[in-house]
Amino acid sequence: MEATLRAILDTAVWAPSGDNSQPWSFTLHGNNIRVHLDPHRDNPILNFKLSGTYIAHGALIENIILAASLSGVRAEAHILPDLADPYCTAEIICTESGVDADPLAAFIRERHTNRKSYKKQPLGTEVTAAFSAAAETIKGTKLFLTEDKKAIRAVAAASAVMEQVALETPALREIFVGDILWTDEENRSGKQGLAIKTMELPLPARLIMRHLHNHFVARITDMIGFANMARLANTGLYASAPLMGLITIAEESPSAYIAAGRAIERVWLDAASHGLAFHPVTGILFLARSLERGSAEGLLPKHFEQIRRANATIRKQFGVEASDTPAMLFRTGYASPATARSYRRAPDIQTI
Ligand SMILES: Cc1cc2nc3c(=O)[nH]c(=O)nc-3n(C[C@H](O)[C@H](O)[C@H](O)COP(=O)(O)O)c2cc1C
Incomplete structure (x- = not known):
């Protein structure tokens, strides 16, 4: 055994x-x-x-x-x-x-994250029904799905606030850049971090990320508004998806988060079984939770209102009840294959 x-x-x-x-x-x-x-x-x-x-x-x-x-x-x-x-x-x-x-x-x-732009092609009711059935078996979680273009645009814009905050906040920027795996060897070693090829960044953004730990480059990117550009570019990228989904939990506890993880995995595997690309865009939810619970450590006060508004938009677009907590947000759709996978x-x- x-x-x-x-x-x-x-x-x-x-x-x-x-x-x-x-x-x-x-x-x-x-x-x-x-x-x-x-x-x-x-x-x-x-x-x-x-x-x-x-x-x-x-x-x-x-x-x-x-x-x-x-x-x-x-x-x-x-x-x-x-x-x-x-x-x-x-x-x-x-x-x-x-x-x-x-x-x-x-x-x-087979399941993996695909951070590319997705095709507009709708998924159809068979797929959305299969997602709901996959998540339903896990008690204590709810799955919300939207194919409404306006709602997707609003949720995409709200979730892309994460990139702006991450690039403008020194503590987050350090993590963001420090955790990138720049070579295939590092990725294949199974080390923690995001392999650069899986990030699917356009070349200029990739070059900037490569040198962002340099104070001079960081100052120039601040001056040209790179963080804001990243937010806008990611809004377009996320909004390319024909479907976005949210998993919520009824109480904030370790067991409820474990349940959310079980539910997202089942939906993600189901998406993989339909040949769909899938991408969690959850950073903003984590920032909002830190802020709501009074531990905004590392965050800049200038972002507080922006984070709160983004979180409120996500809740509103999916119709989340006041007592529930959003745990995982994702986009899915058809796309060309991811450039690379993580090990x-x-x-x-x-x-x-
Ligand atoms: C709790 C959780 C949150 C995540 N949030 C994000 C996210 O906000 N953006 C993103 O690009 N990937 C996100 N991911 C995906 C991970 O980065 C990814 O699963 C990991 O790098 C392994 O790659 P793979 O999914 O391709 O196997 C998240 C995954 C989990 C489990």
């Missing part, structure tokens, strides 16, 4: 995580897998109360269950099983039962 569990984890770690941080490790005991969270891998400014890390774990846990089904293994997940250890996100009890392979499991390694480090597994 140990070899099977290791094979399941080899597949499952192809889950998405913010900045490809892969904030996880595992212990095997008998037929059980314990999933552990590393609280230091995701950056605190973009990871309010570890919410991004818990979302990534949700996607990972869903992948473990699905990947197990490929080997005829039934995987029963107990979420946050140990009150004394909030960093143990799941205990997964595996039994060889001849369970049927879940059709979504075939797309775990993973081998899973860190201890046997006890």
Whole structure:
């Protein structure tokens, strides 16, 4: 069984995580897998109360269950099983039962982020119904979808505020630029960070990003309004999608964020099964949560109102109830293939 569990984890770690941080490790005991969270891998400014890390774990846990089904293994997940250890996100009890392979499991390694411009081609009701069915199985989450052009434009403009804030805020700019993997070798090593080719930047933006740590270049970009240009360019890019979606949760807790991660992974795998490109555009939600909860550390007061308005626009366009919290925002549609994909480090597994 140990070899099977290791094979399941080899597949499952192809889950998405913010900045490809892969904030996880595992212990095997008998037929059980314990999933552990590393609280230091995701950056605190973009990871309010570890919410991004818990979302990534949700996607990972869903992948473990699905990947197990490929080997005829039934995987029963107990979420946050140990009150004394909030960093143990799941205990997964595996039994060889001849369970049927879940059709979504075939797309775990196929799923990836595509940050290109998308084609206007509508997706059709069969696809939107499949997304809803995929998310519905995860309790405590709601999926909102919109194909309305005006709503998409408004949400695109709101989410692109993130790029402006990130480029104008020294602490965020450092993370943004510092985490770029500039070579294929770095990407293939499975290191945390975004591989430059996966960012799909036009050449001038790529050159500026390459030299943005230089104070002189940073000053010139401020003078020419590069951050504002990036916001406008990304508004157009995000608005190219024929469909945008939002996953909300009813309460802000680690288990609710894990549920959001499970739901987004199922929708994303379903999108992959339909040959669709997919791109989370969630940064603005994380900034808004930090601000709402009074921990605006690292952010500049000049952006507070802009972040609040962007968050309010997203809530309004999707009709989110006041008591619910937006957890993951995404765009999807048909597109040409991503220029590159990100890699993973081998899973860190201890046997006890
Ligand atoms: C919680 C979370 C938030 C994310 N937010 C963004 C985002 O705002 N923008 C973006 O381009 N990608 C975002 N991503 C995608 C990750 O960067 C991506 O999953 C990771 O780099 C691995 O690449 P892959 O999805 O192609 O396997 C997010 C992923 C997760 C799990």
